[in-house]
Amino acid sequence: MESIADFRSSVAAWFAEHVPDDWQARTDAMDVKAWAEFQRDWLRTLNSVGFGAPHVPAEWGGGGFDVARQAIIYEEGTRANSPALKAYTISLHHVPSTLLKAGTAEQQQRFVRDAIDGTIWCQGFSEPEAGSDLASLRTLAVPVEGGYRVSGQKIWSSNAQLARWCLLLARTDPAAPRHRGISYLIMDMQDPGVEVRPIRTATGHSEFCEIFLDRVWIPRESLIGAENDGWNVAQRTLATERGPIAVETIERMLVGVHYLLDRFVDRDRLVDSGELDHRAMTVAELLAQGLAVRSVAQDAVELIERGGGAAALASLIKVSSSDLLRRSTDTGSVYSSDESFVMPGHTHPRGWFTGHEMSDFVNSWAWSIAGGTNEIQQNIIAERILGLPKEPRLP
């Protein structure tokens, strides 16, 4: 096998050759559907060299790369401004990690390769009354002949308006203790009982949705793992070693910080005069913070490579990367001055680094709130890692 350094060079060269020129300008005017199609086409291009799902075994449509190479693919892709595949996050990560660990052979055959090839999936987890306290979810899956009839409501489901399938958590035994009466199911988003309503977020766009379920039919074959074991299945399968994918997220943030450096710091003047103005100082601090966050993400990859588990670093990476994003866009939104007054032209959600600092600043709350709020992450760190006592429960 070629050396790591050679691999990095060949990956960088591939991206340099294949990332479409001016794709951002070209896609600005696309509606949500067209933008999703653009992403799908790009995913298929990536898949031709296994870069779309580098962590998934090749037999399932992935690249089958080791952890170090996965990190390189994410790093080099981001540095080459490879379009982010936000429509396919669940398809490329949650679906293979869930079904390849806990799915039946039939489910794997039917869904995994198809997802990686460009079928959009969404997640049906959070509910209006079950956010941080997800285990209190109420969507009910009533057992009937051959399957379930599911009714309830889900919220914050990214890309639900485009999704073909849904990874759903629903309650199959209301009498059981909270965590034990939940099942994990694959739901067909085309079922007539499914209604999707996009939610307009603070940015003005609709990147996630409510899903209303009215007696949706789910066959028993769509159960992932055992009935009423859904909570455990979800915990196990979603504790994916998120080391490498964190690398991509953080790399994108670092690109954002470099962007601040290029736009707002007069480097020549700095070198000539040796004077550090306030902006240069702030950007230098952000660069340092960014390198620290990246260092921890690299630690996670290296730990996994050495055969250890990086789960203890996950909460830390999540909070610290959201801090970086917040501070970087906070800074950039002020420095951007006149540009911050006018909405950018694109009509579809474009993730955290659109380059319009004000939009990115507003959108930065998506990361500090989603994926387990920073407050929940701090609880996890304090209780599970630092061993501090839990708060006493009310009787």
Added chain:
Amino acid sequence: MTPSVLAFTGLGPDRADLAAVADHLLATATNHEQSIFEAGWSAITVPESAGGAGGSMADLAPIAEAVGARLASTMVAWSAGVTGPVLARAGDSELVAQIAAGVASPAIPVGALWRVAAGLSLVDGTVSGQLRVLGRADGSVVVPMLVEGRESLAVIPAGHDAVTIQVREPVDITRPVADVELTELPLSDASLSTWDGCFAEWTRRSGVICALDAAGGARVALERLLEYARYRFQFGRPIGSFQAYKHRCARAFIELKLAQSLAFRAANEIDTTKGSRLAPAAALFCANRATFVIGEAIQLYGGMGFTWEAGLHAHLKRARIDEIIAKADGWAARELIRETP
């Protein structure tokens, strides 16, 4: 259980063992410098040709962190990580050999080298001026100078007639501070190492040593805080069980881990191209975050944390001093920007 969670988990097995040994040794030693010398650590980074172990900054790093954690004399870590390697490049083999043998730990200037050098005057082959130094100034002192416009580091014997040492009462009680006055000291009486870029190389390496030192101090401060959080009862329960309190502990943990990771990575990469960015980044970031962590430990320790007896103040001051040295009058920030592609 908790101490291992706070220890840096990014070391390979050998260095993790070294870190644990160093930490234990320094926590129990009565004479830190002697213990470090007897363990052979003062010679770790000195080249083999100069009588050392020929190791790298990566090998020294766990020891430098432990030195900070246990508030041990910084001077051996400094001599091994900064003074020795920088002077070795200029070929001062005698001093380097002394460092390797644990005999010499020259006191070092606290100010940015360029500023200190600019404040000295060289006339007719003699040097005059003042500088403040960190470390015991009874052996020798490193003095930066511009000799015929070229960056130089002079090692000056403290007992020389032209040198006046005034020991000062330090804010950081763990490390001595002195003011040095040179009155027409002949350059020929100093061991001079002249090479272009030695100021930057010195500053780069000292930034990393400061980062490690402060990260170590922050680790121990947080360890003590967590112990307190578990056994201190108020309102009928351990105070660490309150969410607002535990969130601040979690926040301190996050900052500690970021500082540790960057400090160790900067040490590992000190001689690579990545290191040209990581070193100033560590200088800018780590000791500052460490000071924050220790400050949180003091706050969350309540009244007791504010006492002299509790000892957290010593960590705070040391970390802040590390930060001032590391940032070097804005050098770290400028260098980081300069080295970012």
